[in-house]
Amino acid sequence: MGLQVIGAGWGRTGTLSLKLALEQLGFNKCYHMAEVVRNPDHVALWAEIKRTSAKVAAADRVSALAPLFAEVFTGYQANVDWPGCNYWQVHRELYPEAKVILSKRDAERWHKSVMQTIWPSSKKSYDAAIAADKPLPEQTAMVFAEIWDGVFDGRVEDTDYAIELYTQHNQRVIDSVPPLDLLVFDPADGWLPLCEFLQVPVPETDYPSVNSSAEFTRRWEAMRS
Numbered sequence: 001m002g003l004q005v006i007g008a009g010w011g012r013t014g015t016l017s018l019k020l021a022l023e024q025l026g027f028n029k030c031y032h033m034a035e036v037v038r039n040p041d042h043v044a045l046w047a048e049i050k051r052t053s054a055k056v057a058a059a060d061r062v063s064a065l066a067p068l069f070a071e072v073f074t075g076y077q078a079n080v081d082w083p084g085c086n087y088w089q090v091h092r093e094l095y096p097e098a099k100v101i102l103s104k105r106d107a108e109r110w111h112k113s114v115m116q117t118i119w120p121s122s123k124k125s126y127d128a129a130i131a132a133d134k135p136l137p138e139q140t141a142m143v144f145a146e147i148w149d150g151v152f153d154g155r156v157e158d159t160d161y162a163i164e165l166y167t168q169h170n171q172r173v174i175d176s177v178p179p180l181d182l183l184v185f186d187p188a189d190g191w192l193p194l195c196e197f198l199q200v201p202v203p204e205t206d207y208p209s210v211n212s213s214a215e216f217t218r219r220w221e222a223m224r225s
Contacts, residue, residue, distance in 0.1 A: 003073060003095040005030070005198070007080030008088040008173045009103030010166060011147070012113040014187030015081035018103055020208040021191070022078045025200050030078040036139070043138045045072050046083050050145050053087070062093045069094060083146040088173065099198060100182045102173045107163045119156055122148060 005027050009015060019030040029035075036042050049068050056064045065087070073079065079091065080103065092100065104110075125140040136144070148156055155161045174184065183197040190207040 002070075003077060003079055003091060003098045005078035005080075006088055006091045006095065006098045006100045007078065007085055007103065008100055008177075009080065009185075010085060010110075010151075010169065011082045011118055012110055013103040013105050015103055017187055017208040017210050018080050018101070018185070019078075020210065021194065022080070024203060024205075024208070025195065025198060027078040027198075029076050030080060031073060031076045031084055032079075032081040033083065034081075035076075036083070036142075040139070042072060043142050046142050046146065047138070049083075049087070050142070050150070053090075062090055065090055066094055082151075083142070086146055086151065089176070092177070100173070100177045101194075101197075102170060102177075102182060102184045103187065104170050104184060105186060107166055108159075110166060111159055111162050114156065114162070119148070 005022060007015065007018065009018075011033065015032060016034065019032040019034070022028075022030045036046065045068060049065060049072070052064050052068065053061060069087070069091070072084075079085070080101070084091070088100065091098065122140060122143050125137060126144065129136045129140065135141075144150075148154065152162055152165060170184075174182070183193060185194060187207070187209070191202045194207075195202045
């Protein structure tokens with residue numbers, strides 16, 4: 001069947017809550033970086049996706065990546081968060097009937113959250129490998145290739161630069177996707193806009209609210225165990 005929902009929003013825009021929300025609405029399962037942690041064999045697949053995307057001509061990229069994404073997304077109906085959101089344009093061509101959700105939040109709050117959570121977690125693993133004069137763990141290498149170097153050019157700590165990239169990315173999605181196929185979603189808005197967009201009933205339970213900066217480390221370590 002392929003993806004029915006394509007998440008174009010970057011990490012730390014409420015993507016884990018959105019993953020849980022989509023699964024509760026019946027889009028089960030929803031891919032997220034947490035799935036990479038739970039499926040270590042996916043790390044090599046994402047590394048191959050990155051290599052393939054870089055080496056093939058733009059005109060051939062979708063066809064070259066199609067079998068790799070078919071393998072990664074087997075059993076999944078939705079995708080949010082990194083690394084998948086880096087390929088939202090490819091996913092639109094592979095899954096033309098899918099709806100696109102751009103999760104976003106205030107840019108300064110977004111960058112502050114990145115600096116308090118996923119960046120120090122990655123940097124800790126990177127620094128430990130360098131200090132021990134060992135190769136980077138495969139997952140850390142993939143995250144740097146896809147996010148810290150691949151998206152931010154090694155400059156995620158440069159607040160102005162990172163926010164500029166974040167703003168440009170969001171605007172690119174808004175400018176590229178037809179309004180009827182796109183939901184620009186703030187998690188604070190809760191169920192109603194999401195359910196109206198996806199044409200599903202509104203649950204009686206509260207919209208999920210998980211993975212704040214304060215609880216990120218606990219959740220991340222639990223997923224790794």
